[in-house]
Amino acid sequence: MATLRELKGRIGSVASSEKITGAMKMISSAKMHKAEQALRQLRPFRDQIETIIANLLSSDAAFSSPLMSQRDVRKIAVAVWGSDDGLCGAYNVNIFKQLLQQIAAYRERLGSDAIIEILPIGGKLAKAALKLNLPNVTVKIPADVDSKSGDKAVRDFTWVLRDAFLNGEYDRVDMIYMSFKSVSRQRLEVAELLPVTYDAFAHSGGKATDRPYIFEPSPEAIFTRILPMYLLSVVQDVFTENRASEQAARVMAMQSANDNAKKLHDQLQLEFNKLRQQAITTELLDILGGQVK
Numbered sequence: 001m002a003t004l005r006e007l008k009g010r011i012g013s014v015a016s017s018e019k020i021t022g023a024m025k026m027i028s029s030a031k032m033h034k035a036e037q038a039l040r041q042l043r044p045f046r047d048q049i050e051t052i053i054a055n056l057l058s059s060d061a062a063f064s065s066p067l068m069s070q071r072d073v074r075k076i077a078v079a080v081w082g083s084d085d086g087l088c089g090a091y092n093v094n095i096f097k098q099l100l101q102q103i104a105a106y107r108e109r110l111g112s113d114a115i116i117e118i119l120p121i122g123g124k125l126a127k128a129a130l131k132l133n134l135p136n137v138t139v140k141i142p143a144d145v146d147s148k149s150g151d152k153a154v155r156d157f158t159w160v161l162r163d164a165f166l167n168g169e170y171d172r173v174d175m176i177y178m179s180f181k182s183v184s185r186q187r188l189e190v191a192e193l194l195p196v197t198y199d200a201f202a203h204s205g206g207k208a209t210d211r212p213y214i215f216e217p218s219p220e221a222i223f224t225r226i227l228p229m230y231l232l233s234v235v236q237d238v239f240t241e242n243r244a245s246e247q248a249a250r251v252m253a254m255q256s257a258n259d260n261a262k263k264l265h266d267q268l269q270l271e272f273n274k275l276r277q278q279a280i281t282t283e284l285l286d287i288l289g290g291q292v293k
Helices: 004-058 091-110 123-130 151-166 198-202 219-292
Strands: 075-081 115-121 137-139 172-182 185-194
Touching: 004 172, 004 219, 075 091, 075 123, 075 151, 075 219, 091 115, 091 123, 091 172, 091 185, 091 219, 115 123, 123 137, 151 172, 151 185, 151 219, 172 219, 185 219
Parallel strands: 075 115, 075 172, 115 137
Antiparallel strands: 172 185
8 A cells, every 4th residue: 555655746747747748738729720821821822722713614625734634553652641740639640541441442443463653741650661661562652841840841842742653763652630510520542643633723713703714825825834732721720730739639649648548636635544544543543542541
């Protein structure tokens, strides 16, 4: 049985942990709201681009772009977003499990000869990916980019993916990331980034207007110019969704840890009180026994 001194020490340690988890929850909550606000600010830009593309597609012109080139898939790149920091529960574990499932799906669909190159974004996910030892599966850590990267790094990363696809280094580029829905709900998403397909626009939020448009320059020139901007808006969305989802997962993890610390603190305090009362009772009995003698 623990002594009063040991229990008092444990109570102090648990109380400190409770304060730390509470503080981390508040910090993560503030960061999550900041990322959520950034996500709301990005949406009008992407919606406008999708609306322009929808208007272009509603015209009679035929469009084509190297970014929409369909090829036999011999090498596929999979960009996977995780976190650089820990204490976010099973966030990275769930993303890594989805990555393994996706690799198995590629093997079944494309055959064992297809080369899969994983591009992990986030230190925690990169460490796990580097331990993979699967045939025809390689891991390439993207340079100068992580889960906290700003606009310039995100733009450079997008152009690296675009150029690699145009140069034939990749026949397809997919993305695996956590989509932010709310504090308590994030959903894993697997999306195709390249080649761009008409289906991507069909399921997007952009809607063609009924008003007639006069395009200047030609619709083909506008389409060619705006397609890279569409790619950039998608990747920016993914980075921001990942940041918001990570902080939301950390808020929930810290809330759970804080609740557990409170329960443990109450249990230890109850045990401490019982032990102290027992010691007082024993001392009183000793005193009374001495008086009787």
